[in-house]
Amino acid sequence: MGKLYDMLMQDYRLREGLNACINCGTCTAVCPAAEFYRYDPRRIVDVVQSQDDSKIEELLKGDVIWYCGECMSCVTRCPRKNGPGLVIMALRSLSIDLGYFIESEKGRQQYLLSKDLCGNVLNYGYCVYPREFDYKSHPEAGPVWEWEEKHLEDVFERLGANLDGDGPGAMRKIPDEDLAQLKRIFDITGATKRMESVREAGRKKAEELGLTEEEFCTLLYEQSSPRHLNGQ
Amino acid sequence: MIYEGKRKIWSDYQKEIPDDHYFYVRSCIRQSFFPASEAAFLNITRNILGRDVFETEHHTTCGGIAYHSDTIPQETVMTIVARQFALMHKHGYENYVCSCITSFGVYIETLETWRTFPELEAKIADNLRKTCNLEFAKPRFVVHASDLIYKLREEIAAKAKYKLVNAKTGEPLKVVEHIGCHYSKMFPSKGVGGAEYPYVLTGMIEAWGGEIVDYPERRHCCGFGFRQYFIKGNRGYSLSNTHKKFESMEPYEPDFIITNCPGCPYFLDRWQYVIAESEGKTYGKDGHGIPVLTYEEVAGLVLGFDPWDLGLQTHQVAVEPLLDKLGIPYDKEKKFLGAGGKDLGRPALPSCLKCM
Ligand code: SF4
Ligand code: SF4
Numbered sequence: 001m002g003k004l005y006d007m008l009m010q011d012y013r014l015r016e017g018l019n020a021c022i023n024c025g026t027c028t029a030v031c032p033a034a035e036f037y038r039y040d041p042r043r044i045v046d047v048v049q050s051q052d053d054s055k056i057e058e059l060l061k062g063d064v065i066w067y068c069g070e071c072m073s074c075v076t077r078c079p080r081k082n083g084p085g086l087v088i089m090a091l092r093s094l095s096i097d098l099g100y101f102i103e104s105e106k107g108r109q110q111y112l113l114s115k116d117l118c119g120n121v122l123n124y125g126y127c128v129y130p131r132e133f134d135y136k137s138h139p140e141a142g143p144v145w146e147w148e149e150k151h152l153e154d155v156f157e158r159l160g161a162n163l164d165g166d167g168p169g170a171m172r173k174i175p176d177e178d179l180a181q182l183k184r185i186f187d188i189t190g191a192t193k194r195m196e197s198v199r200e201a202g203r204k205k206a207e208e209l210g211l212t213e214e215e216f217c218t219l220l221y222e223q224s225s226p227r228h229l230n231g232q
Numbered sequence: 233m234i235y236e237g238k239r240k241i242w243s244d245y246q247k248e249i250p251d252d253h254y255f256y257v258r259s260c261i262r263q264s265f266f267p268a269s270e271a272a273f274l275n276i277t278r279n280i281l282g283r284d285v286f287e288t289e290h291h292t293t294c295g296g297i298a299y300h301s302d303t304i305p306q307e308t309v310m311t312i313v314a315r316q317f318a319l320m321h322k323h324g325y326e327n328y329v330c331s332c333i334t335s336f337g338v339y340i341e342t343l344e345t346w347r348t349f350p351e352l353e354a355k356i357a358d359n360l361r362k363t364c365n366l367e368f369a370k371p372r373f374v375v376h377a378s379d380l381i382y383k384l385r386e387e388i389a390a391k392a393k394y395k396l397v398n399a400k401t402g403e404p405l406k407v408v409e410h411i412g413c414h415y416s417k418m419f420p421s422k423g424v425g426g427a428e429y430p431y432v433l434t435g436m437i438e439a440w441g442g443e444i445v446d447y448p449e450r451r452h453c454c455g456f457g458f459r460q461y462f463i464k465g466n467r468g469y470s471l472s473n474t475h476k477k478f479e480s481m482e483p484y485e486p487d488f489i490i491t492n493c494p495g496c497p498y499f500l501d502r503w504q505y506v507i508a509e510s511e512g513k514t515y516g517k518d519g520h521g522i523p524v525l526t527y528e529e530v531a532g533l534v535l536g537f538d539p540w541d542l543g544l545q546t547h548q549v550a551v552e553p554l555l556d557k558l559g560i561p562y563d564k565e566k567k568f569l570g571a572g573g574k575d576l577g578r579p580a581l582p583s584c585l586k587c588m
Contacts, residue, residue, distance in 0.1 A: 010260050010346055012306060013353060032453045035476075036469045050432035051429040069457025070471065072299045072337070076420060076427045081416075090301040100270035109463050110302065116462070117298040137464065142505045142548040144458075147568070147579035155348040159543045160268035168289040170258060170267035181315065184363035191308040199305075224465030230413075 002053030004060070008090050014048070017075075017086030021045045027074035027084045036065035037228050041074055043085035048087055058185075061094040063228060066106035096194060103202040105225060111202035112220045118195050122183055125174030130156075136222070233442045236511040236586055247424055249375050249383040253477045255325035256377075258314055259332030260268075260297060262494035262526075265580035268543030269495025269528035270331055275375055276531055281387055290315030291316055296334040301458040310352075311359040313342045314368060318360060320370030328371035333493035336376045337414030340422050347523060374422075378492035378527050382424055382432045396442030404443040405487040409433035410477075410500065410524075412493025413453050426452075433490050436527060440534045445517060449480035454496040461499070474503035478515050478522075486553050488523040490530050500524040506586035521549035533560060540566055542560065550587045565586075 008014050027041045028034045034041065044065065047055045059065055068088040075083045092101075103108035107136035120129050135146040148155050153163060162169025186192045254277075262270055277283045295315060299309040315449040320328055330336050348355035357368035381388070394406045411430045416423025425431030428451070430552045455473025462468045477500070481489075489496040507512045518523045524534075524547070532542045539560065544551045545567045555562050570576045581587050 006275075009441055012349060016345065016348065025233050032455060032473050033396040033457070036472050057570060066302065069455070071453040071455065071457065072417045073413060073451075073453060076417045085521045089306075091303065091304065096302065104522045106466075107249055109459060109466070113301045113462060114303040117303050119297060121293055121304075125292040125332065126263070127293045127295065128264050128394070130264045133264065133469070138272045140502050142502055143573065143580040143582060144546060145502075145575070148322055151570065154574060154576055155546065156267060157571045158540075158569070159268035159546070160271035160541075166289070168287045169357045169541060170263040170270050172289050174292055177288060178292055179267055182292060185308060185311045185315070185359065186304070187307040188359055188363055189311050191304040194303070221464050224468070 002051050002056065005048070005051040007094055008056070011090035011093060013083070013086040014090040017083030017090070018045065018048060019080050020080055020098070021049050021082055022080055024079060025083075026077050026079060030073050030077050031068075031084075032073065033067045033069050036230060039064060039067040039117060041068070041088070044091070045084050045087055048091070052103045057100075059091060060098065060100040061103045061107075063104040063106040063223045065091045065095065066104065066109070067228070071159060093176065096198060098109055099197065099201050101198075102205050105223060106228065108202065108205060109220050110198055111205075112217055114195055115217075118186075118191065121181065122186065125179055125182060126171075130171065147201075221226045233294070240553050241383060247288065247375075247379070247422060248373065249379050249424075250327045250373050251383065252283050253325060253374075254283070254285045254319035254329040255323060256285050256326045257291050257294070257328070257330045257335065258287075259330070259335060259494045260293050261498065265498045265546070266362055266526050269526040269540065271530040272537065272542055273331070273381070274533040275389070276528070276535065277380065277384070280391065280535065281384055281474075283384075285329065285526065286325060287333065288319055288323060289318055292337050293330070294330075294335040296332065296338040297458060299338065300334060301462065306361070307356070310342050310345075310356045311363065313339060314356050314360045315364050315366060317369055318364065318366035320371060321367060324371040326515030328374045329377055330374070331377045331494065333376060333414050334495070335416060336374070338418050339374045339419055343374065344419060347371075375534055376432075376492065378415075378432050379424060379471075381527055381531055382435050385436045388531055388534060389439045392534045393441060394534055394558055394560055395557070396437060396440045396530075398557050400557075405557065406440045406445045406485060407437045408445055408481050408484070408486040408489045409437065410448065410454065410489055410491045410493075410496050412491070412496055415492060431478060433492055438528065439488060440530070445481075445484045445486055447481040447484050447489075449477045452480075454493075455498045455503075456499055457493045470499060471503050471506060474499055475490070475507060478504065478507070481522075482515050486522055487557060488525055490525055490527055497524045497526050501547050501549050502580060505582055505585050509582055514583055514585060516549070519584070520553050521585055523547065523549050523551045523554045525551075528557055533558065538562070540569075548582075548587075550584070552588070567579055
């Protein structure tokens with residue numbers, strides 16, 4: 001039994017998500033990621049089940065574990081009650097904890113995701129906050145969002161929301177004492193540590209690539225090599 | 233015969249949904265893109281049907297989107313969940329209703345994991361005490377807000393001003409239902425009707441006069457994929473999944489789509505716009521798209537709410553052809569006005585997708 005495998009087994013999601021895989025491929029057949037990317041959840045579960053540390057390390061350092069969309073469609077259908085999506089979550093967490101995520105194009109996107117999503121949770125108390133969802137970065141949101149962004153207060157008022165307001169209601173301002181509790185939860189449960197190590201690894205990578213933070217973020221946001229795609 | 237088989241599956245997956253007295257928690261995505269849907273949910277349950285649904289401003293995100301984007305550890309999301317449950321307990325409730333499907337999945341996963349690993353539950357209770365000084369408690373029932381509307385669907389039907397039928401022909405409208413993946417794919421017994429033939433939205437449509445149409449990719453994911461949408465370079469994943477669903481449902485000519493997840497209606501609506509603008513392909517009649525509605529919006533229309541009070545003007549796919557079919561009146565001059573009739577101008581029109 002390998003050391004990396006032992007570390008993975010510390011994760012409750014792996015203990016719940018891996019029983020005995022019979023390599024039937026049902027998960028791959030229903031997986032939306034397997035259609036789009038060169039991705040085969042069956043193989044991932046099989047590698048983890050093999051307990052072969054060198055193969056697990058390859059997964060942790062590569063792009064493949066970042067292809068999953070965590071839809072959990074595979075969980076419903078697996079005849080052995082495995083959860084390939086849960087196995088992926090455990091692999092991703094370990095890849096981040098060991099700093100391996102930064103070595104792959106898809107893995108290092110965590111730098112941006114961590115900055116944006118954790119930033120929203122700690123600053124506003126929401127994972128998604130409309131003032132941070134701009135039309136420029138999201139042209140697919142369409143001209144109706146372009147209009148809404150321009151008139152955000154007015155549209156939210158028209159729709160009965162309470163944007164940044166006191167008291168209950170949609171998109172209210174979360175009181176400071178509650179944000180302080182979220183911050184303490186982050187500190188005590190390892191989220192702050194994870195944020196800091198992701199930030200540090202990203203900073204080093206940007207330096208290595210000779211990029212400013214802004215240039216690095218743009219690269220992470222836009223880069224997409226065709227080699228990831230199925231049928232290439 | 234197939235229908236009888238489904239009936240049997242549905243009867244095997246009937247979860248208990250309390251009739252009243254709920255602690256309500258909101259959804260980050262629904263508040264951002266469909267705030268009027270949450271207002272409609274509270275208006276319907278509280279004011280029209282007289283239920284007790286309590287909200288405190290102190291609840292927060294459940295952290296689910298950050299968690300499923302792998303930016304925070306499981307222990308973090310579980311402690312945030314414990315904090316939400318503790319607020320429920322503090323206010324004297326034991327029934328918990330959430331607006332978000334990602335949250336619903338996180339709540340169920342958390343409770344199930346605590347059941348299997350009691351030492352983890354003890355650790356989270358300790359985290360909660362240290363960080364928030366709140367008393368640890370678990371809800372008796374966790375339901376999604378669509379479960380509650382499903383439970384109340386006949387009461388809504390009894391007060392309906394409109395039925396989901398073509399006002400001219402009297403034919404039932406053809407409706408596609410799309411269930412958020414995290415509603416029951418992980419824990420089928422926690423969703424009404426299970427994972428393969430969920431009944432939660434079908435039950436509403438049938439009670440309100442419409443007809444559900446089946447199609448091959450009915451259970452396929454909308455393609456959100458968390459990191460697969462947030463990062464621009466990954467967005468093709470999201471688009472291609474929505475595209476697959478629309479290609480599959482197109483031959484069945486649905487009049488509209490009903491959803492219970494806050495993200496899915498956004499993606500199914502906006503990617504139709506992108507497909508139209510980039511490929512010139514539209515899935516509705518005469519260059520229109522297929523309207524995608526939240527279940528709160530559908531309930532609101534049935535009850536006679538003004539479409540613009542429900543926020544239907546913030547969809548990219550125009551809803552007017554659907555309103556016309558239903559015989560629901562609307563004032564097109566008021567569509568984009570702010571509160572008190574304030575002039576906010578109008579969104580630009582897409583070049584291909586017909587919006588008026
Ligand atoms: S959770 Fe991941 S592996 Fe499972 S079906 Fe969804 S995308 Fe595929
Ligand atoms: S469906 Fe289950 S048993 Fe079959 S290959 Fe996937 S994980 Fe293994």
